[in-house]
Amino acid sequence: MNPKPHIALIGECMIELQHRADGSLHQSFGGDTLNAAVYLRRELGDNGSVDYVTALGDDSFSDAMCKHWAQEGLGLSRVQRLPGRLPGLYCIQTDAKGERKFLYWRNEAAVRECFTTLAAEPILAALPNYDMVYLSGITLAVLGEVGRERLLQALIETRRRGGKVAFDNNYRPRLWADVEAARLAYRSVLDEVDIALLTEDDERALFGYADSEQVFAAYPGIEEVVLKRGADACLIRCRGERFAVPALKVEKVVDTTAAGDSFSAAYLAGRLKGGSPQEAALAGHRLASRVIQLPGALIPR
Structure with a gap:
C-alpha cells in the first residue's frame, strides 16, 4: 500500500447536544464515521x-462543521452542500455509569441524498x-437503498483497483425498517470488505450470533x-492467525x-503505518x- 495512504470515510455528521447534569445543553458535532475520521487523521499525523x-446543507451549522473539519485536517473536496437542506441532530443523555442514550432527529438530513444527486457522480467515480x-452500518442505513447500491458498486471497483475496504458494523435498529432489511444490506457489503471492525454486541443483535466463534465463522472470506x-x-483473526489483546x-x-469509533481509527492507523494487528489493537485500546x-x-487534541 501507498506509504502515505489516501483514505476516504463515508457517512454522516450531525449536530450533537450533550445533556448535562444541571439540565443545560452543550452543542458540538459528531457521528460515527466523522469521529473515526478525526481520530484517524490525528493518529496518522503526516503518514497519510x-x-x-x-x-450537508447550506446553513450556518453546516458551515461550522466544515470549518471544524478543516481545522482537524480533513479533506473537504468530497463534501456536498445541498441548498435548503440541514444536517441531522442528536442528543446524548448519560447515566451515572457513563452509559449513554441517544435521541435522534435525522429523517430529513441532507446525507440521505449523498449519492443520489448529479454532484455525486464525480465523487463516486473518485472513490x-x-x-x-471506510464506512459503517450507520452509513448503510442513512444512504437508503439507491445510495447503498451505488456505493456498493464503487466499493467493488475500489477493490478491483487494489484499494482496501474497511467496515465498522455499528448496528442501530431504529434506523432500519426491519431486521431483515438490515441483514440484506450488511451482507451485500460484507462480501466486499477487507477489514471488518465488529462490535460483538451488534453482531448478536443483528444476526443472533451467540459468541465470538460464531462471528468469526460467519466471515471466512x-x-x-x-x-x-x-x-x-x-x-483478531488476520490471515489465519488469531490474537487476543486485553483492554486497558x-x-x-x-x-x-x-469508544468504538476511536478504537477503530487508531487500529487502522496502526495497520496503515505498518504495525502488527496486536500493536494496532493496543493503540486502539489506548485511544x-x-x-x-x-x-x-x-x-480535545
Missing part, C-alpha cells in the same frame, strides 16, 4: 491523508482511487476481522460515546481509554 465524504474506503468487546479483550482498565468512565474519560464524542 483523510477525506470525509458526506452531504476507487483511494487506498482505503474477510482477511482481517477485529471483534470489539468493550472492556474485555478484543479478538479505566478507573472512572465518564462517557462511552465514540479509547482516553476518550471514555471525557464527555462527548471528540476529545
Whole structure:
C-alpha cells in the first residue's frame, strides 16, 4: 500500500447536544464515521491523508462543521452542500455509569441524498482511487437503498483497483425498517470488505450470533476481522492467525460515546503505518481509554 495512504470515510455528521447534569445543553458535532475520521487523521499525523465524504446543507451549522473539519485536517473536496437542506441532530443523555442514550432527529438530513444527486457522480467515480474506503452500518442505513447500491458498486471497483475496504458494523435498529432489511444490506457489503471492525454486541443483535466463534465463522472470506468487546479483550483473526489483546482498565468512565469509533481509527492507523494487528489493537485500546474519560464524542487534541 501507498506509504502515505489516501483514505476516504463515508457517512454522516450531525449536530450533537450533550445533556448535562444541571439540565443545560452543550452543542458540538459528531457521528460515527466523522469521529473515526478525526481520530484517524490525528493518529496518522503526516503518514497519510483523510477525506470525509458526506452531504450537508447550506446553513450556518453546516458551515461550522466544515470549518471544524478543516481545522482537524480533513479533506473537504468530497463534501456536498445541498441548498435548503440541514444536517441531522442528536442528543446524548448519560447515566451515572457513563452509559449513554441517544435521541435522534435525522429523517430529513441532507446525507440521505449523498449519492443520489448529479454532484455525486464525480465523487463516486473518485472513490476507487483511494487506498482505503471506510464506512459503517450507520452509513448503510442513512444512504437508503439507491445510495447503498451505488456505493456498493464503487466499493467493488475500489477493490478491483487494489484499494482496501474497511467496515465498522455499528448496528442501530431504529434506523432500519426491519431486521431483515438490515441483514440484506450488511451482507451485500460484507462480501466486499477487507477489514471488518465488529462490535460483538451488534453482531448478536443483528444476526443472533451467540459468541465470538460464531462471528468469526460467519466471515471466512474477510482477511482481517477485529471483534470489539468493550472492556474485555478484543479478538483478531488476520490471515489465519488469531490474537487476543486485553483492554486497558479505566478507573472512572465518564462517557462511552465514540469508544468504538476511536478504537477503530487508531487500529487502522496502526495497520496503515505498518504495525502488527496486536500493536494496532493496543493503540486502539489506548485511544479509547482516553476518550471514555471525557464527555462527548471528540476529545480535545
